[in-house]
Amino acid sequence: MNRRDFILAGAAIGATALLPETPAWAAKRRVRLGLIGTGMRGQVLMRELVRRDDVELVALCDIEPIMLDRALAMVDKAGKPVPKSYGRDGDVHAYRRLLAQRDLDGVIIATPWEWHAPMAIEAMQAKIPVGCEVVAGVSLQDHWDVLAAQQRTGTPYMLLENVCYRRDVMAVLQMVRAGLFGELVHLQGGYQHDLRAVKFNSGDPDQPYGSGVEFGAKGWSEARWRTEHSVRRNGELYPSHGIGPCAMYTGINRGNRFTHINSFASKARGLHEYTVDKSGGSSHPSTRVKFKLGDIVTTTLACENGETILLQHDTSLPRPYSLGFRVQGTHGLWMDLNQSVHIEGRSPAHKWEPFQGYQDQYDHPLWRKYAAEAAGAGHGGMDYFVIHAFVEALKAEAPMPIDIYDALAWSAITPLSEQSIAEGFKTLEFPDFTHGAWKSRKPIFAFDATY
Secondary structure, three states, X not given: OOHHHHHHHHHHOOOOOOOOOOOHHXXXXXXXXXXXXXXXXXXXXXXXXXXXXXXXXXXXXXOOHHHHHHHHHHHXXXXXXXXXXXXXXXXXXXXXXXXXXXXXXXXXXXXXXHHXXXXXXXXXXXXXXXXXXXXXXXXXXXXXXXXXXXXXXXXXXXXXXXXXXXXXXXXXHHHHHHOOOOOEEEEEEEEEOOOHHHHOEOOOOOOOOOOOOEOHHHOOOHHHHHHHHHHHOOOOOOOHHHHHXXXXXOOEOOOEOEEEXXXXXXXXXXXXXXXXXXXXXXXXXXXXXXXXXXXXXXEEEEEOOOOEEEEEEEOOOOOOOEOOOEEEEOOEEEEOOOOEEEEOOOOOOOOOEEOHHHHHHHOOHHHHHHHHHHOOOOHHHHHHHHHHHHHHHHHHOOOOOOOHHHHHHHXXXXXXXXHHHHOOOOOEEOOOOOOOHHHOOOOOOOOOOOO
């Protein structure tokens, strides 16, 4: 059985129960990985990679020598062999030389969004399994192109969506499956995170957050590339943190699918006011930029099985961080903002209960097993789990727990939301990337594997 047949066969036998433990022979195997993008996000992922005995980081690529040197220093500090490095010459296509290495079992892509689709496509064409940071593509055509490459080559692709592994999110999944919420009716999530200090800085690599009002070529890190998306695009630019858990709760691509989408955008004021205030009211060029991204973008999705899902993108105004989850069914609901739950017949009438007791009772087996290993990992341990899942799937040659169809359905929300807003908040039909296979696909999720 070749690799592609193995993976397809594995996908066919999935069930809602936890998958078996990774075989002992596979657990002893090391995987050789390449990392494209050694910036601040790439280095967070590297912390998880270099502390694993079953991973050898054999290749790094970045066109910023400062970041490449910092990444190499991390490898050296961990006492691991020095990987080959590419991109120090500034060649934006240096990643192709990395992909030409013959010793790669997989590659992780942690670059600016516009590079995700072309890099993933070329990796899959080289038969190198892909772990891609969130945002599978920028345009809708990007998403179809990524799908075509994956189906043509049979190469595994995983979206590295870490919020699917958040502890409370996974406990709620256990509660959904236990029927505590009854039949699901409505869900909410989003990306509600004040990114003003991320989108602007002074251009100093040692002060990447909020040190000035530069962006683009004069900025550093995300200010160099991410802010431009706020200048020229208006839509739900970062959907996967919110939609990932909601999609898994509702079985999207596995007995359910998104059928329609529409989006609304508010006026854009927050980024302009921030640049004015931060620059002391000066006439700095950033204060004259007209930002297209609405401060609040609200997106609604309809599902084949009758659920509705609401997403909100809110990154340009002052606010505490929240993903705004809400899972509501015929027997009750959970909301993450106040970490509260109400279950009819169990909770006091018309009153919230603290969620912690439910989380303890329904704590997912993955967290029970790996909480100690995840301690200290990025984003409250979530980064440990998402890297662990990718590595273990590679070792076992098992289906990726957040697969190509998940990646595309979640990420395509962005270009579809842009189209909806541009066409007067029009409701659009949602494309079916599975070509009808959602009706019979088995529910293997990130949550279902023992890894």
